[in-house]
Amino acid sequence: MNFPKRLLVFTLIAVLASILAAGGCVGQKEGGGEAGDISTVPGGTSPGNSKLVKSVVSSEYSGPEAPPAAGESSGKSKTEGPQASRTHLGVPAAEARTQPRGGKVAYLTFDDGPNSQYTEKILDILRRKKVKASFVVVGKNVKLNPSIFQRILADGHAVVNHTYSHDYSVIYRSPEAFLSDLGEANKVITQYTGKPVMLFRAPGGPDKLGPEFTAKLRSHGYISVGWNISAVDTDPRGVTQADVYNNIVSGLERVERLKLSPIILMHDGTQLATTDARPGSPLAIYIQNREATLAALPAVIDHFRSKGYTFAVVDESTPPAW
Numbered sequence: 001m002n003f004p005k006r007l008l009v010f011t012l013i014a015v016l017a018s019i020l021a022a023g024g025c026v027g028q029k030e031g032g033g034e035a036g037d038i039s040t041v042p043g044g045t046s047p048g049n050s051k052l053v054k055s056v057v058s059s060e061y062s063g064p065e066a067p068p069a070a071g072e073s074s075g076k077s078k079t080e081g082p083q084a085s086r087t088h089l090g091v092p093a094a095e096a097r098t099q100p101r102g103g104k105v106a107y108l109t110f111d112d113g114p115n116s117q118y119t120e121k122i123l124d125i126l127r128r129k130k131v132k133a134s135f136v137v138v139g140k141n142v143k144l145n146p147s148i149f150q151r152i153l154a155d156g157h158a159v160v161n162h163t164y165s166h167d168y169s170v171i172y173r174s175p176e177a178f179l180s181d182l183g184e185a186n187k188v189i190t191q192y193t194g195k196p197v198m199l200f201r202a203p204g205g206p207d208k209l210g211p212e213f214t215a216k217l218r219s220h221g222y223i224s225v226g227w228n229i230s231a232v233d234t235d236p237r238g239v240t241q242a243d244v245y246n247n248i249v250s251g252l253e254r255v256e257r258l259k260l261s262p263i264i265l266m267h268d269g270t271q272l273a274t275t276d277a278r279p280g281s282p283l284a285i286y287i288q289n290r291e292a293t294l295a296a297l298p299a300v301i302d303h304f305r306s307k308g309y310t311f312a313v314v315d316e317s318t319p320p321a322w
């Protein structure tokens with residue numbers, strides 16, 4: 001009788017010990033869960049869990065869509081890589097619908113064409129996306145590519161006079177020389193438009209125009225069209241699709257902080273023979289840059305639309321870039 005009694009006591013102690021041990025394990029598991037894999041948190045009720053859920057939501061949805069935080073530095077977007085851009089592009093339609101609408105207008109501008117390699121590809125994208133843009137054309141390139149110039153007009157885009165020669169050594173010699181070169185471009189343009197184009201963009205940018213140039217051009221009815229966002233797609237070191245996209249996205253953040261209407265500078269030209277480009281040569285980089293702009297353009301358009309913008313062509317009523 002003694003032996004079975006001892007066995008019973010031993011068994012009871014063993015069962016009790018195993019129950020206690022199991023309770024300890026459960027406690028450890030709960031503690032480990034909070035600090036562990038976020039994906040396993042079931043939207044729990046403890047303060048620790050709700051904090052985690054909030055941080056997951058905000059990291060997914062407070063991308064470039066959200067208004068910039070107060071004091072956010074303009075350099076922040078430069079540190080955002082292509083990953084951040086993809087997060088932005090992945091914004092759900094419901095999120096996009098909450099963006100403010102009404103009167104937000106952006107202006108896409110393409111400089112230095114028409115170009116026989118790239119302009120029509122840009123026109124195809126614009127047609128597909130139902131966007132009107134402005135082509136800042138060089139007179140000598142209109143002369144080289146008249147049918148492409150006519151398609152720009154037929155597709156309903158605007159044209160801006162970018163001088164005939166685009167040659168700094170010619171046009172910046174004097175205000176008269178600049179005026180004369182714009183007139184040369186208009187001789188070619190007028191064959192297709194029926195009237196001269198008085199909107200112009202100075203090669204190299206409006207900053208290259210001194211007060212004498214500005215006064216002279218104004219007195220002849222010319223209206224300057226600048227830009228406030230650059231794709232930087234003429235970088236002699238070469239740019240990628242992601243560079244072009246990120247340059248424009250960060251430029252838009254800056255322009256919005258300054259409460260300006262975005263006028264975006266990209267390039268379709270100039271006209272060059274693009275065969276036999278030696279790797280790393282200026283011509284190869286030129287080709288790479290044009291391809292980068294083409295590749296980035298659809299996502300650029302989507303980005304502006306997701307922020308509530310519509311697109312318009314530049315005209316006399318376009319707000320100044322600065």
Ligand SMILES: [Zn+2]
Pocket residue numbers: 111112162166203204
């Ligand atoms: Zn130019």
